[in-house]
């Protein structure tokens with residue numbers, strides 16, 4: 001835990017730079033950080049062969065996770081070819097190399113989109129060009145987003161399924177992937193992909209095994225929806241390995257429990273800080289007539305209190321806690337204020 005000089009708030013009276021009272025020794029957004037915390041061992045996956053540029057993890061029963069160390073996708077070997085789930089541009093051309101390694105000479109027949117975000121499916125256009133006739137499957141919400149996006153790198157699905165908690169069975173060459181949409185979460189249309197034979201669950205941009213969630217609860221479209229999904233996923237699926245879409249290793253049920261515990265603490269810390277912080281306190285009289293300024297000051301102090309209360313317990317448990325904890329507290333206090341206080 002690197003100590004750092006806190007230089008990020010300016011006193012109107014003295015012009016001095018100083019932190020809010022009680023702030024953790026973690027750089028807030030917009031303050032330069034010259035020393036981030038070290039990544040914990042639990043956050044790291046096996047090394048990726050630098051020459052190949054990807055790593056394949058055999059999950060059994062024909063299911064494989066492919067990663068370049070930061071992004072993850074799935075390849076499923078079937079009796080008639082390969083089903084690919086997601087096509088991250090960061091893996092790009094190596095998707096075909098990995099497919100050939102898993103099943104030499106076998107065609108890619110199907111591509112499933114977990115959700116519409118470019119960083120997870122932006123190589124789909126190239127994959128389609130290399131595999132003409134590819135069947136592309138997605139939830140209808142994802143199809144609607146892609147229709148609007150009109151982006152050649154993300155071709156429209158050829159097959160969509162609709163509804164919430166109405167699982168769709170994709171059956172290919174004797175293998176089944178069950179696709180289910182639980183309702184808005186990270187992005188509308190973001191689905192669970194379940195391969196029962198290998199007990200592999202894929203759920204992207206919701207769980208970050210061993211790591212702090214990406215900023216603002218992974219830019220969640222619907223924060224209460226993310227809480228519902230994370231809180232229910234272990235009861236809903238009897239999985240042993242999770243393909244979470246990010247970080248260098250697969251996830252476990254324990255990773256989900258840990259993230260849920262963190263999110264529960266985050267919610268409690270933000271709620272407590274919102275209640276215990278007095279708006280306008282310590283501000284100049286003339287600034288108190290500016291409601292935007294009053295709220296900016298209030299939210300800053302709520303965030304500082306939230307971060308300070310979470311730091312002792314969580315800094316050593318989650319890699320990159322220090323990188324995004326301010327973002328998480330800001331996203332959480334905002335969600336509590338506009339989405340409502342309950343989990």
Ligand SMILES: [Zn+2]
Pocket residue numbers: 115117120186187205
């Ligand atoms: Zn995403």
